[in-house]
Amino acid sequence: AQSVAQPEDQVNVAEGNPLTVKCTYSVSGNPYLFWYVQYPNRGLQFLLKYITGDNLVKGSYGFEAEFNKSQTSFHLKKPSALVSDSALYFCAVNTGFQKLVFGTGTRLLVSP
């Protein structure tokens, strides 16, 4: 069965510093990987996805993620964090037409 792990419940970073939110996955077959963000009292917003091709994927709001097949990881990164990036981030995976499975979420807190 496919699964996603987000090992950190919360990540704290100072504004202007680089940030990383970790995600590892387990699937049978080729993974399709996604990152979503949820701001307080808002729905989930799509950030970026990896389907195939270049391992480095660029998405909305300056975020990027790198697909690493050997480490089965898809960490979310941003070179310079903003206070407004503070939110709940979810990693998700599926394969083919299987259901989309989400991680438990990581709360990112960017301090001024």
Added chain:
Amino acid sequence: GAGVSQSPSNKVTEKGKDVELRCDPISGHTALYWYRQSLGQGLEFLIYFQGNSAPDKSGLPSDRFSAERTGGSVSTLTIQRTQQEDSAVYLCASGAQLNYGYTFGSGTRLTVV
């Protein structure tokens, strides 16, 4: 429409009553999901519709929960004999084939009193 529409946005119901939650997906999207999110928590998968295939109901927490999708479009999630632990935000998402991405609705906040 331009996005996934869910109604109602808020629902307060008495324990033991039945409720219906509606999801209007993006036109042409063959995949439709229902998830549940308790306050500040992660996403709990409920059910997944993909085209004309039999739905994946493996996430439904009890037989009080059911969902249908009529004509490959609108979906209704029904909760019978609601319990207080059913209180959560119910999210619907739709997507096109080949996993090009999924768009979420704003959710229905269900409160069982």
